[in-house]
Amino acid sequence: MNETSALWQRSATELAAGFGASGPDPVEVLDAVLARRNAVDPTLNAVVTLDAAGARKAAEASAARWREGRPLSPIDGVPITIKDNIPVAGMRSTWGSLLYADFVPERDELPVARLRAAGAVILGKTNVPEFTLQGYTDNRVFGLTRNPWNTGLTPGGSSGGAVAAVAAGIGPVAIGTDGGGSIRRPASHTGLVGLKPSTGRVARIDGFPAVLHDFEVIGPIARRVDDLIAFMRVMAAPDPRDPLSARFEGRPFEVPTEAAPVRIRFVPRFGDSPVDPIIRASVAGAAQRLEALGHRLEEDPRFDLADAVNAISWPIISQTGLAWLMTRHEGKEALLSEPLKPMLESARKLGAAQYLGALDEVARLRRRFAELFETVDFVMTPTTAALAWPSSEVFPSVIDGRAAGPRAHAVFTAFVNAAGLPAITIPADPSPDGLPLGFQLIGRPGADGLLCALARQFERAHPWADRWPPI
Template structure:
């Protein structure tokens, strides 16, 4: 824990902070200063935040303090400090996307979810580190270097929202805005002992953002220590917007959830290896959900993982090649892996991309039918491996078996490809490191996911687990 909960605001959740502001027991300026002090002490070790806006944060906190004093806060997050991932534009702050190939200079406008948060009075502390073009599952780049996991700074927090989870897990701010294009919120959340939600495409509308090199696979979503904070941040950034036609027609977030869910528990995908400690921890989570009254049935996923696996790299490679081809001088990524991805994307051409899109459309139809007929949610590990050394892109071996660059990430990208919401929750740690499981549901079913997540959290709380950072 950052310190004594009675005196250290960086230990409080967003919900607690808002309650203290309401009673006058704490001010937004005090909370902002506590987070900034925490950043000054720990960020040199973790490298979570790569652009800090201390003056802007203190000014926003002062304005929030005046509103609370006058009894007119603009929303439930008024005065709550948070960070924003560095592939989401924030006006006045750099947005480097982790790449020397991306143009320098501050963003001129907020992306839509940031604008909503700013209107609601949230205090933006700064931008968090990412891998280059947010296309790898760890957090390191040629501009800012690697981010460390607060539970062991020599290890990675995963990616691509690695800086975001490192900031929240270490107490630099209670909330973070991340993105998830193939598991980039859920896997890092699992590596850091946090809650991470990947919404349905359109639930959090996009506008004034970076080029969509992953189409609608990548969505903006919340990262927090508790389910209640996750729901609070999601509500603040969700809702229809003219900029994003996909934002219309989704069920409301306050839709009552079924009291008991039918859950398909999938412990592994085919022959892909899973760390045995993770497998045991997630199996325990499945039993705990069953003890809460949910109908948990073990079985396979309703698709061939080997067939689905190539879809994501085909889309990502084409998107990256398109992006680089439209930049002055057609620069190459600093990462050799991404340079190779872009080259393959260029050479594969339109037929390969169309084949991937057609396969993705088929997966969406199949998953829609499966979740309508067979179950309400799918339960899997959030990641197949424990955190590995921070400067390495992936663990080469999992449970004694060779694993490729996406071996640790095998469980997550089907939710992105199928357009499904998913939430990652902490389960029992392994060897002193956090572990998480995910629940994936039908499009628009965030309310059901949050409801079962909240029920699980009450029965098996995790919010008091803090890394031993001094």
């Protein structure tokens, strides 16, 4: 453990090691993290609902357990944040919308309940775009979230508050959701590692309505891979109330001690879609480093498996999901944020045939990836096509000198959700002016632990956790 680092800078695994070895206890750690939050969050607006009293009560109980030598788990006493589209009992959960501005759930969503039972200290909720349907973070309830690396830029979305908190030291781990890249892209923009688990790997019960079919999953965001692993071991288990989790019955979350050599299909870009040249160069360097670690990479310049989902399926699924949700709030369309109003208007023009056509394309995508993974073990891409952009803009309108549409920056992520695959974003070399960026590894369903092993191997060879933003 790094004894010289401030308590708010230490990883979850470092903190837990200290709790068990007469180091600072969970209450002292909580005090340090709350002080850090008070210092930086007025600028960032990452943690939008704080439960300091509840966190203190949980930290005091954890400290007593550690003193008695009976911690509930290896994460007992670790301070965390929860994304504001994941219900936490007794804590305001708005989903970034005026329609839920006063909603206080009575029950934890299942992964939160598991974390609470393991002793995690829940600080509060992190900011999101409305209904988590945008790739940046702003809403009419709490306003704009800023990137700790440059507060004039967005941290991305929809887990923008989650990544801003972890990157700035407001807890070592955040729990987020990923319906089209919402963990991976913002983690890339803030220099973090983020895991999008396989569909069903983390069972979900008692959450908000599902507006993205079965695309959205819950996963962890952290500075270090070992922290991801520790939290996945708590959250990743099936539940009979979630049919999607049945495939993992009898298959505990396991991570190999060493990453054996694997076959990786390297896809630096999708067709002629623009990718920032700084990102292209950094990710190519990461590919070379993976080869140096003993893995076999094969570049694929004509990869087209994601084209139909990016162009058709994800937009239709997200738009119709919004339209369905708004049937519960008839006559309240004026409360929506401005970017969602045209999205709702477009959705109401769609019919059942288009929706079923999108689902058929998703099924085709899943079959094609099953075939692909007979010949390769993993797919590697950039995580995003663009560096973090000005926080005043909904999306980057220009990438590599070319006009770009609303989802051009996100081409590398949504198809993973549609296919139900696990994926992890790993920090690569930052831009010349210090902006973080990352690369993505994608595996077959159930390969979550292998992805973590690969990421940990890369982290040990090329550490990134000592990079802190200037805020």
